[in-house]
Amino acid sequence: IEFMKKIGIECENLEDPKSRWGVGRVTLNLLKEYAANPEWQKQYKLYLYFKSRIPNDEVLRNPIFIKRILGFPSFNIFYHILMPLRAMADKLDWMFFPAYQLPPLCFGKSIVMLTQDVYYEYKYGSLPFRYRLSYRLFTNWAARFATKILAISETSKKEVARVYKIKPERIFVNYLGV
Numbered sequence: 001i002e003f004m005k006k007i008g009i010e011c012e013n014l015e016d017p018k019s020r021w022g023v024g025r026v027t028l029n030l031l032k033e034y035a036a037n038p039e040w041q042k043q044y045k046l047y048l049y050f051k052s053r054i055p056n057d058e059v060l061r062n063p064i065f066i067k068r069i070l071g072f073p074s075f076n077i078f079y080h081i082l083m084p085l086r087a088m089a090d091k092l093d094w095m096f097f098p099a100y101q102l103p104p105l106c107f108g109k110s111i112v113m114l115t116q117d118v119y120y121e122y123k124y125g126s127l128p129f130r131y132r133l134s135y136r137l138f139t140n141w142a143a144r145f146a147t148k149i150l151a152i153s154e155t156s157k158k159e160v161a162r163v164y165k166i167k168p169e170r171i172f173v174n175y176l177g178v
Contacts, residue, residue, distance in 0.1 A: 008095040051078040101138035112142040113150040116159040
């Protein structure tokens with residue numbers, strides 16, 4: 001008997017359709033690809049974690065997803081406490097964090113999308129101090145403790161490995177497409 005793998009995906013980045021770019025677009029396209037692939041649906045069950053609400057996108061109305069609204073207005077409490085606890089309760093096989101950071105309470109297998117841009121932003125960028133501090137803490141935590149790191153190109157993989165001092169074997173590439 002083959003068991004279906006349970007995979008969680010942090011989806012807070014989808015909640016405001018007006019500000020969807022980068023991470024939100026990647027996440028939404030991943031969900032669309034999954035919804036269009038019946039073979040994947042036989043192998044994997046996706047659990048989607050939202051902070052406050054589920055957007056009205058057609059793909060998100062699809063019953064193939066298990067959707068969780070954790071209902072807490074603070075991003076930090078949602079991301080670093082509630083979501084990891086809910087993921088543990090859901091007994092996931094893997095958890096995917098598309099937004100560059102790994103919560104310290106995430107103890108299971110994890111995949112974090114990481115780019116060198118985030119490193120340069122917290123090191124030399126002009127974001128407010130609290131964002132730079134958060135990126136510094138939780139992207140480095142991801143680099144150190146995530147089971148796997150997702151990079152968006154071979155060049156990005158090499159640069160992520162260099163700046164975060166990650167063994168290239170822990171990094172895999174998923175090209176974003178043309």
